[in-house]
Amino acid sequence: MAEHAARRCCLGWDFSTQQVKVVAVDAELNVFYEDSAHFDRDLLEFGTQGGVHVHEDGLTVTSPVLMWVRALDIILERMKASGFDFSQVLALSGAGQQHGSVYWKAGASQVLRSLSPDLPLHKQLQACFSISDSPVWMDSSTTDQCRQLEAAVGGAQALSCLTGSRAYERFTGNQIAKIYQQNPEAYSHTERISLVSSFAASLFLGSYSPIDCSDGSGMNLLQIKDKVWSRVCLAACAPHLEEKLGSPVPSCSVVGAISSYYVQRYGFPPGCQVVAFTGDNPASLAGMRLEEGDIAVSLGTSDTLFLWLQEPMPALEGHIFCNPIGSQHYMALLCFKNGSLMREKIRDESASCSWSEFSEALRSTEMGNGGNLGFYFDVMEITPEIIGRHRFSAENHKVPAFPRDVEIRALIEGQFMAKRIHAEGLGYRVMPKTKILATGGASHNRDILQVLADVFGAPVYVIDTANSACVGSAYRAFHGLAAGTDVPFSEVVKLAPPPRLAATPTPGASQVYEALLPRYAKLEQRILSQTQGPPE
Numbered sequence: 001m002a003e004h005a006a007r008r009c010c011l012g013w014d015f016s017t018q019q020v021k022v023v024a025v026d027a028e029l030n031v032f033y034e035d036s037a038h039f040d041r042d043l044l045e046f047g048t049q050g051g052v053h054v055h056e057d058g059l060t061v062t063s064p065v066l067m068w069v070r071a072l073d074i075i076l077e078r079m080k081a082s083g084f085d086f087s088q089v090l091a092l093s094g095a096g097q098q099h100g101s102v103y104w105k106a107g108a109s110q111v112l113r114s115l116s117p118d119l120p121l122h123k124q125l126q127a128c129f130s131i132s133d134s135p136v137w138m139d140s141s142t143t144d145q146c147r148q149l150e151a152a153v154g155g156a157q158a159l160s161c162l163t164g165s166r167a168y169e170r171f172t173g174n175q176i177a178k179i180y181q182q183n184p185e186a187y188s189h190t191e192r193i194s195l196v197s198s199f200a201a202s203l204f205l206g207s208y209s210p211i212d213c214s215d216g217s218g219m220n221l222l223q224i225k226d227k228v229w230s231r232v233c234l235a236a237c238a239p240h241l242e243e244k245l246g247s248p249v250p251s252c253s254v255v256g257a258i259s260s261y262y263v264q265r266y267g268f269p270p271g272c273q274v275v276a277f278t279g280d281n282p283a284s285l286a287g288m289r290l291e292e293g294d295i296a297v298s299l300g301t302s303d304t305l306f307l308w309l310q311e312p313m314p315a316l317e318g319h320i321f322c323n324p325i326g327s328q329h330y331m332a333l334l335c336f337k338n339g340s341l342m343r344e345k346i347r348d349e350s351a352s353c354s355w356s357e358f359s360e361a362l363r364s365t366e367m368g369n370g371g372n373l374g375f376y377f378d379v380m381e382i383t384p385e386i387i388g389r390h391r392f393s394a395e396n397h398k399v400p401a402f403p404r405d406v407e408i409r410a411l412i413e414g415q416f417m418a419k420r421i422h423a424e425g426l427g428y429r430v431m432p433k434t435k436i437l438a439t440g441g442a443s444h445n446r447d448i449l450q451v452l453a454d455v456f457g458a459p460v461y462v463i464d465t466a467n468s469a470c471v472g473s474a475y476r477a478f479h480g481l482a483a484g485t486d487v488p489f490s491e492v493v494k495l496a497p498p499p500r501l502a503a504t505p506t507p508g509a510s511q512v513y514e515a516l517l518p519r520y521a522k523l524e525q526r527i528l529s530q531t532q533g534p535p536e
């Protein structure tokens with residue numbers, strides 16, 4: 001009977017790099033519907049690869065904004081054809097790939113406000129964008145604009161203290177500066193600039209949605225402490241920018257009711273609430289239900305850390321964003337490029353291409369590896385900027401090689417000690433209630449997770465994050481329904497399936513790694529100074 005009973009629900013959307021995805025989550029926080037429109041597969045007319053166009057200069061990377069609109073049409077039509085009961089949708093929220101930007105042409109707001117329910121969105125919005133190919137996060141063509149912005153605020157560290165990051169090519173302020181400098185006419189014909197997240201929210205609102213503080217933190221424009229635009233940064237990027245951006249809002253804000261277009265065309269209830277959309281990574285933090293003191297480690301091609309921070313320490317590496325679910329707190333992202341590909345290389349070289357031999361090596365070597373430490377960066381590392389393999393004996397002497405088992409443990413201990421050191425450099429602190437949430441390919445290897453638990457001195461849980469940005473957005477929609485009641489996000493999501501405990505710290509682990517971590521940090525600085533030359 002339950003199957004046919006009305007299922008009050010919230011929708012969570014993700015306008016990501018390669019697809020638009022949606023999940024429907026019921027009041028018991030079960031996902032009961034999901035669908036996606038894949039750009040390369042379902043929207044061939046746009047000719048993207050991996051959802052983007054890489055331009056001939058090899059630096060400029062864009063995506064057609066109308067492709068995103070068309071993908072939404074496809075999903076909504078498919079949901080309608082499947083008999084999805086839109087009348088049960090209480091609220092919706094969503095996520096977008098961070099840093100990307102959308103340029104609404106003068107007059108577009110009028111079109112958004114008066115959409116005809118007889119036509120799909122893409123047929124009505126075709127003339128609404130002053131830039132048809134939106135810059136996205138894979139773009140790295142704005143180095144000049146990055147240097148100009150840092151110079152305007154007093155340098156890279158000053159910009160990081162102000163906005164949470166030093167200048168990065170993909171960050172939206174630098175992308176806007178490039179458009180203003182290279183296409184001033186298009187810029188002057190632009191009445192509104194959205195992020196991908198607030199652009200998607202605008203489609204559902206039928207008016208311009210404000211940018212939320214969390215995704216806004218990925219622009220090099222928002223003062224993350226005061227949660228207002230930095231006038232110095234705005235002025236350094238382009239004129240009249242504040243009026244084109246609108247004012248930022250807290251990520252938990254209800255930005256309005258759904259546009260009548262969706263009520264008339266699909267049967268959404270007129271009172272369906274739209275909760276501010278945010279960036280895909282902040283939405284994933286919500287989907288993983290990270291709490292104060294927790295850390296999420298995504299062990300993939302590159303390893304990514306999601307941190308919950310109370311008192312951030314902005315640095316020249318990593319990114320600090322306003323927290324999407326703890327309005328007075330922050331989150332941080334740290335990316336380590338030498339992730340699974342490095343683990344696979346050492347597996348092939350030192351464990352005969354076998355994960356079971358790799359695991360056996362971890363089980364047969366002691367915590368601390370007899371004082372041997374290794375740094376393994378076959379590609380230029382981001383955190384920090386080091387390349388090459390560097391091995392040190394217990395006496396801190398450089399050595400050319402380790403025995404196979406020692407090599408394997410040195411790799412894994414080194415990767416996790418680096419993560420802890422750089423996380424603590426951003427202000428992260430392991431707390432008594434800290435949980436480490438592991439996800440990604442390597443999180444299926446229990447012996448690797450045991451080292452993670454030992455190095456951090458905290459229990460490791462595993463979670464499935466396949467739909468974390470979508471699910472996190474649906475959770476945030478439910479939280480938006482409780483707006484004004486001070487119900488914390490953790491209370492709203494307490495029914496969600498709990499993560500599974502995978503490893504707890506070995507007795508004595510803290511003593512071992514409290515001694516090793518400072519040594520690792522010093523040796524990392526030694527390598528940096530040798531490879532970067534003397535300080536300027």
Ligand SMILES: O=C(CO)[C@@H](O)[C@H](O)CF
Binds near residue numbers: 096319
């Ligand atoms: O650039 C990034 C974060 O800073 C990426 O994770 C994008 O958000 C991916 F869409």
